[in-house]
Amino acid sequence: MKIVDIKKRLPDTDKVTVNLGLVDLAQMDLLVEEGFYTNRTDFVRTAVRNLLQQHAEEIRQTVLRKRYVTGLQRYSRAELERVVAAGEQLEIHVLGLVTIEDDVPPKLAQAAIASLRVLGAFVASAAVRDALADRLHT
Template sequence: MKLVDSKAKLPDTDKVTINLGLVDLAQMDLLVEEGFYTNRTDFVRTAIRNQLQQHQDAIRQTVVRKRFVMGMQRYARDELERVAAAGEQLEIHVLGLATIDDDVSPELARRAIASLRVLGAFLAPAAVKAALADRIHTS
């Protein structure tokens, strides 16, 4: 999970570094040179999208089984206040982006959120992240 400062602009992309064998790299460069791809990044993005598409059923089944919300999930103060007032706590599972609004206090976050697992990015005020540190699951 990528922890993002609430004041920072969320990037559209994130950097991934990979090590490739020389033959694989040379073949990739050949395809770029021949015009199949505009550059190495285009090749890698296309390969990743193809693999994600190939495994779409497994992804979908895992999302359902582990109760993930896909995409962006925003947690506002009024929603968290309702949860806490009912004596309940949320178990948040997000595949994408989870945000907690800037007006949510650390105390409210602790009362309303039992656990937080985000595969992607988590955007919240620093004090809220600190208050939830023992409830954030990264693996």
């Protein structure tokens, strides 16, 4: 999970480092040289997308089984206040991006959120991240 300070802009992509054998790398470079891919990054992105598509059903089943929400989840002060007023707590499981608005005080976040599991990125103020540290599952 990528943790981002609320004041910083969340990048559209994130860097992954991969070590490849020389023969695999040479074959990739050959395909790039022959025009099948524009560059190494294009090759790797295509390979990743193809593998994700190949495992789409397994991903779907896991998301359902673990009750993940896919995409963007944004929590405002008003929404978290409603949760606390109802005597409830949220168990947040997201495959994507979770944002807790910058006007949410740490004590409110603690009162409203029982657990937080994010596969992707988590954007919140440093104070809210610290307040939820014991509930944040990586």
